[in-house]
Amino acid sequence: MYKFYFYIICCVMVGTACSKETGPTVLPPTLTLHEATGITRNTACLSGEIALNGDGVVRDCYFVYGSSPEEVVRVAATRTEEGAEVMLEGLKAGTEYYYYLEVSNGGSAVRTDVLHFRTYPNTEPVLEEMVLINKGPTTAVVQCVLVEDGGEALSFLGFKYRGERSAEELFVAAELEEEGVFRARLTDLNLSTSYAVRAYAANAVGEVYTGEVKFVTDNAIYISEPGTLSEVIGERLKYELTEISISGKLNGSDFRLLRDMLGRGVDGEETPGKLSRLYLTDVQVVEGGMSYYSSRYTANDTLGYGMFMNCSNLLEVALPNTVKVVEKDVFKGCTGLTVLTIPDEVRSFASSEGCISLKEFRVSVVNSSFTMENGILYDKGKETLLLYPEGRVQTVFEIPEGVKKIAGCAFQNAPVDTLMMAHSVVGLGLQAFRGAKFKKVILSDGITTIPGAVFQGCTGLRSVTLGSGTMYISDYCFDGCMLEELRVLADIPPACASKAFEGGNFFDSCVLYVPSGCKNRYRYADPWGKFRRVVE
Template identity: 85%
Template sequence: MYKFYFYIICCVVVGTACSNETDPTVLPPTLTLHEATGITRNEACLSGKIVLNGEGTVRDCYFVYGSSPEEMIQVAATRTEEGAEVTLEGLKAGTEYGYYLEVSNGGSVVRTGMLRFRTSPNTEPVLGEMVLINKGPTTAVVQCVLVENGGEALSFLGFKYRKEISAEELFVAAEPGEEGHFRARLTDLNLSTSYVVRAYAANAVGEIYTGEVKFITDNAIYVSEPGTLSEVISERQKYQLTEISISGRLNGSDFRLLRDMLGRGVEGEVTPGILSRLYLTDVQVVEGGMSYYSSRYTANDTLGYGMFMNCRNLREIALPNTIKVVEKDAFKGCTGLTVLTIPDEVRSFASSEGCSSLQEFRVSVMNSGFTAEDGILYDKGKETLLLYPEGRARAVFEIPEGVKKIAEYAFLYAPVDTLSMAHSVTVLGLQAFRGAKFKKVVLSDGIASVPGAVFQACTGLRSVILGRGTMFISDYCFDGCMLEELRVLADIPPACASKAFEGGNFFDSCVLYVPAGCKNKYRYADPWGKFKRIVE
């Protein structure tokens, strides 16, 4: 080592002595060498200050470095305003290096004294936080980040896991992917069992573990990445589960799998699925993934058209708390559905045809747009009756006082024999009673206009009473009905659209009852005079 220093000192003395003898004004520069910076395992930044003297210039500028006199390497430096610098790469970890600055003006060479630095040593690997990506009844997916390998090749990378009550750990290997992420799928876990898992990495220097993550295998499924539900529900399991609860983010690919489990494929084909109870309270619906039904794709916070169409196995469902829109016929043909719970954030809720077993709507008390009473869905102020459960049979249903409007399709296929309205009802929506199983309907005196197709397809309807305030009857109002009697309480015959009585043999088979003393008014008014029997 002393010989090494002596060699360097001699070089400096000789270089300084090599002055330009032919031109005394061309003086060698003054050099100052700085301490190395930016030192890592394999890199270091060298710099120095160069001050020109007289008319002297700099033609060549180098840093010379090495771990021994026999391994000294000369590298060209980059000139800066104050001097020169260079970044050394490919250094050996945990190694001491000597270095100096060498400058030539063409006639003389000047060198600084030598300084030294030591590169950082290699270490054990560095891991980020481990997270649980998905969790199913007998499967879990975990992920971690390899921050760095410590400068050494990895001998192990993966996850160690065990039953919480056991000391025996199992290891599953993983490969680092994009940005160092690595993950593994833990399979064949025991149901209803508590597990502990931690990420593990090792190299020649040492090994490292992350903190432990605990989870319990049960029917509560956790999905953090949309489209990965299939990672935690195996092909063997998906046709065996009858009840599951899911939390996390789901897209079209996930709902396609759920339909499969509910007994219906993406094109409506029958599958072996037997899932009947589905709890999605903590789910967020997001766009993306494959189509969930035919060519339908998910949209953010929306339960789309046909999402559960014809899933007849479905008995009970709790909708996601973050859902804002439920589109028309999202549950079309769900003949087994008995209860439908509307959560906090829903602002738009449309009817679904064919839910023939639906007994009641339930609404979260936190919802600001809807309320339910006796299983029937109203707006929050209970001024509009929105939906009557298609499977809730009654002999008589009287619309509560204070309800002013009956919404479109509100009584779609409702199994009510007799419907009677409070005096407060003044507005009927289009096809409000379409397909309902009414035998008799009594409209409020406050309803002035009977909308189009309001009783369309009510094949069991035999008697209708129109209130005193009735002024107009729209097209196809009784289309498909087989009325035996129509009672109109208005003293002045209501005006009728040209096709108001289309779709049935009303004039021949239906008896028209009118107020006392008004028979002639109706007899000579069109189309009322076409009724063969008019009775006061």
């Protein structure tokens, strides 16, 4: 009996030893299936862990999924450090799917238990808030963004609007542009009417509206997108409007249109425009767009050369509050302009020739660079007289005490008969009196140098008095003048540039008056000795 048990035990021991040496070592892996992630209406991410056993390997790895036993799909998985994953696309919205992971080592296959997930259902479209791009007397442009279509094809996309006195809501369709933008132009609106607009989109699931945007149609035009003024004005009103107020951003294309409406084209040609009053207080000038005049383009916060050149219809203009620079001859030839208001932020303001009706400058009280007195423009400290209005008719003008300098071109074409200077004036800018209508000018004793071309083109000038401090007269000082008398109060003859008296027959026709007892000094000084008549 004992020999039998001993035999059995030996067989077991031998069998165990044999199993260790010759038993299978390629074992199936251990799988763990994860819950689906990244679920949307049409996508989901499936993943799982794969733990190898023994010398096992993975030959094939699949995710199997389907919404029913009849619709099963096997998708090769992507191996990761932890196991495998796959991104499913093209799923049906609002549908429940079953799935499992299947792995083969080439000899046998194992799979996980089955899990399930549900894709999100389709929804109504999603819209951003609607915005008003611009508006005019009878038109408006509105814009919205379609965030998503809800997974369904759109059946309607556009805007619904109604007037304050109308119960009927009108619909205008719109087409999708880049990045989901859609816009529409509302036309044939009634003037001086309040309107409410809202964006609208619909699909098979439902419809959605944005909040209402309200506006009133009037002569006040709103532009949020530079270069779109033509959309607001339209061809029908372009040559009919006589007065408009604009707010928003304007570029070169917009100013080109304004010139057209003011009666002048981009090359200076006449147009049928009737616009005469232009209020730009709430406008910001920005770069971009087409040239507004010839080859001139807009710059940020700048009214550029020739912007309103020869727009003779222009009677009144309010400049933008944000403008910092007004270049020379912005308003050249604006013969109808009577008042020019300089707004808050202007730091540089140059003259414009040919504004023969301009009677006064006005300056914002908060402007830190300029001030005004009796319609005449000065620097803030009132030490420099900057500009005298070309259309301000005055028989005698005496420059106020405290003014130390007359800026260049300050009295250009000014219609003043007699100009008298306070003793405080000690400086003159180049061409300060160019083209002025003076008949008589008396300069202060504090002015030592008479700058070049200072009286150039003053064809009506007959009498000039140079103060006792005069030491030098520059070239072309009296070019184009027909002086009858020149009074020099300096005891010592001032030095003169070689062409100081070019441009006129001064020596033969003009009488030179000099201080008592100084006649001989002038007689023997060049070029003073060339005057035929010298009177003490």
